[in-house]
Amino acid sequence: MSEQPQQLVAPIGTHDVLPDTSRAWERVVGLFSTMAHQWGFGLVLTPVFEDVAVFNRGIGEKSDVARKEMYVFEDRGGRTYALRPEGTASVVRAFVQHHPTTPWKAWYVTPAFRYERPQAGRYRQHHQLGVEVLGTEDPLVDVEVIALAWRFYEALGLKRVSLIINSMGHAECRGAFVTQLRTHLETNETSLCDEHAKLWSNNPLRVIDCKKDECRGVIDAGPSIADALCEPCAEHFAAVAEGLTDIGVPWERNTRLVRGFDYYTRTTFEFVSDALDGAQNAVGGGGRYDQLAQDLGGDPTAGVGFGSGIERLLLALEAESVEGYQTLCDSSVDVFVVDMTGGLQAHLLCDELRRAGVAVDRAYDGRSMKSQLKAADRSGATVALLVGPQELEVGAITIRDLRATSDGDRQRQIARQNVVEEVLRTMEMSKNA
RNA sequence: GUGGGCGUAGCUCAGCUGGUUAGAGCGCCGCGCUGUGGCCGCGGAGGUCACGGGUUCAAGUCCCGCCGUCCACCCCA
Structure with missing residues (x-):
C-alpha cells in the first residue's frame, strides 16, 4: 500500500459503515420498513439528485441549508443539480409529477447531503428515514405521523426521547405574527444578542430559537405564535394535541420551536433525546407543509411528514445503553x-x-x-x-x-x-x- | 463560514527539557494441546511516527504549511 502516492480515504464528513456496526443499520431500517407497512405507507424511491429548483423552492432559498449547505453541481449537459439535503422536497416533487390518488402515504430511507463542518452527530452525508402524507388536512394524520415516529423510537428501545410540538399557523396568521414580531424586535433591537441585533430582519423567526440570554429575554416579553393563530389553525393544533393524548403519546408544547425549513405550516414537531448532549440532540422532526406541493408547481395539496436521522438514532441508542447497542450490532x-x-x-x-x-x-x-x-x-x-x-x-x-x-x-x-x-x-x- | 484540541502498529494509547536498533495493551498468526474454541503461558508478524518543508551535529519530540480527525459556535438529522 506504500506504492500509492497517497492514501485514498472516504471524503471529509462521510463514513464507511462496516459489518461490525452495519447490522444495527439493517435492524433499524428493517424495523422501520415493517412498521411503515403496518401504518399503511408504501416505499418511495427518488433520485439522490434533483434539479436545484426542487430544493430552492421547497425548503426556501433564504434557508441556511439552501443558501450555504447544498451540494450544487452542473452535469455534462449544463443542467444544475443538487444532492438532496433532506427527504421531503423530493417526495413531494414525485407526488406532483405522478398525480397519485390521495391520501398518498409514502415512506423513504435515503442519504442526505449538507456541506457543513462535521461535528458530533453531524456529517456531510447522513441518512434519514421518514414518511410523508399528501392530500389530507386531517389533524389525525398529523397525529398518525407523529405516532409512527414515537412508536418506532419506542420499539427501538429509546427511553429518553421527548416530543415537542408547536404550530406555525398558515400563511395568513403566521404573516400577521411575523409583522408583530418585527415591530417588537425593532423596538428592542439594542437588547438582542450581537448577531441578531444586526441580522434579525433577514429572518425574524430565527431569533425565536436563539439560545442567547439577550434574545431569550426579548422573545419572552414579545408576542407568542400561540396567541396569533387564527381560529382554524388553533383548532387544528388542539385536535393534534388531543389526538396524541388519546393514544398516550406524551407531548410538550414549545412556542419557541421554529424549524429550519421554510415550508412548514401549522403543526411542527421535534423529537429530542436527553441522552445526546450538545446541540445535536434532535433525533427526528417534521411538520405540516400545506403550501409545498403548490410551491413545486402542483395543485394545492396539504402534506405532513417526519424525518429521522439514522446516525442520531444509533448515537442515542448507544448513549442510552452501550450493551443494547452492541446487541443491535451483533451479527x-x-x-x-x-x-x-x-x-x-x-x-x-x-x-x-x-x-x-x-x-x-x-x-x-x-x-x-x-x-x-x-x-x-x-x-x-x-x-x-x-x-x-x-x-x-x-x-x-x-x-x-x-x-x-x-x-x-x-x-x-x-x-x-x-x-x-x-x-x-x-x-x-x-x-x- | 469562525475558533480550539489531536494525528505514533488493524484498534486504544505511552514515548521526559530533541540524543543510538520506536513501546504497551487489545486484536491477528503460531506453539504448548500432531482432532477440540473461550482461560492461561510462550513466541511471531505488523510502523517511511498523516503528508511536505524548515531549524539542528541530531527531530516522533521544536517551527511553518498542508491534509485528516474530534469538539465548540452557526445550523440541523
Whole structure:
C-alpha cells in the first residue's frame, strides 16, 4: 500500500459503515420498513439528485441549508443539480409529477447531503428515514405521523426521547405574527444578542430559537405564535394535541420551536433525546407543509411528514445503553462448520443448512482444527458441527454446543442424514435455555 | 463560514527539557494441546511516527504549511 502516492480515504464528513456496526443499520431500517407497512405507507424511491429548483423552492432559498449547505453541481449537459439535503422536497416533487390518488402515504430511507463542518452527530452525508402524507388536512394524520415516529423510537428501545410540538399557523396568521414580531424586535433591537441585533430582519423567526440570554429575554416579553393563530389553525393544533393524548403519546408544547425549513405550516414537531448532549440532540422532526406541493408547481395539496436521522438514532441508542447497542450490532450466525477432511463436507453441510434457513459460516483454506474452532468462537455461533476422517468413515457428524460450560454434555455424535433436524432441535433448545 | 484540541502498529494509547536498533495493551498468526474454541503461558508478524518543508551535529519530540480527525459556535438529522 506504500506504492500509492497517497492514501485514498472516504471524503471529509462521510463514513464507511462496516459489518461490525452495519447490522444495527439493517435492524433499524428493517424495523422501520415493517412498521411503515403496518401504518399503511408504501416505499418511495427518488433520485439522490434533483434539479436545484426542487430544493430552492421547497425548503426556501433564504434557508441556511439552501443558501450555504447544498451540494450544487452542473452535469455534462449544463443542467444544475443538487444532492438532496433532506427527504421531503423530493417526495413531494414525485407526488406532483405522478398525480397519485390521495391520501398518498409514502415512506423513504435515503442519504442526505449538507456541506457543513462535521461535528458530533453531524456529517456531510447522513441518512434519514421518514414518511410523508399528501392530500389530507386531517389533524389525525398529523397525529398518525407523529405516532409512527414515537412508536418506532419506542420499539427501538429509546427511553429518553421527548416530543415537542408547536404550530406555525398558515400563511395568513403566521404573516400577521411575523409583522408583530418585527415591530417588537425593532423596538428592542439594542437588547438582542450581537448577531441578531444586526441580522434579525433577514429572518425574524430565527431569533425565536436563539439560545442567547439577550434574545431569550426579548422573545419572552414579545408576542407568542400561540396567541396569533387564527381560529382554524388553533383548532387544528388542539385536535393534534388531543389526538396524541388519546393514544398516550406524551407531548410538550414549545412556542419557541421554529424549524429550519421554510415550508412548514401549522403543526411542527421535534423529537429530542436527553441522552445526546450538545446541540445535536434532535433525533427526528417534521411538520405540516400545506403550501409545498403548490410551491413545486402542483395543485394545492396539504402534506405532513417526519424525518429521522439514522446516525442520531444509533448515537442515542448507544448513549442510552452501550450493551443494547452492541446487541443491535451483533451479527452472529447460528452454526459454524469445522471440516478436517479438506472442505468438501463443509461445502455440502453449509448448503444443506442454509437451504433450511439456518445462518451458517465456515472456515476456508484447510486450516487447523484449532484455528477453525477459534473462528467458530468468533462467529458467535451457538453450535459447531465437526466433521473429520473419523466421522466421515462412520457417516456421522459431531455436534458441539459452544455455549456449554460443563464438559459432560458438550458434544455428541449424530447420524449425517439427521443433521438439519438435529441442528434445528439444538438451536430450539438453546433458545429456551 | 469562525475558533480550539489531536494525528505514533488493524484498534486504544505511552514515548521526559530533541540524543543510538520506536513501546504497551487489545486484536491477528503460531506453539504448548500432531482432532477440540473461550482461560492461561510462550513466541511471531505488523510502523517511511498523516503528508511536505524548515531549524539542528541530531527531530516522533521544536517551527511553518498542508491534509485528516474530534469538539465548540452557526445550523440541523
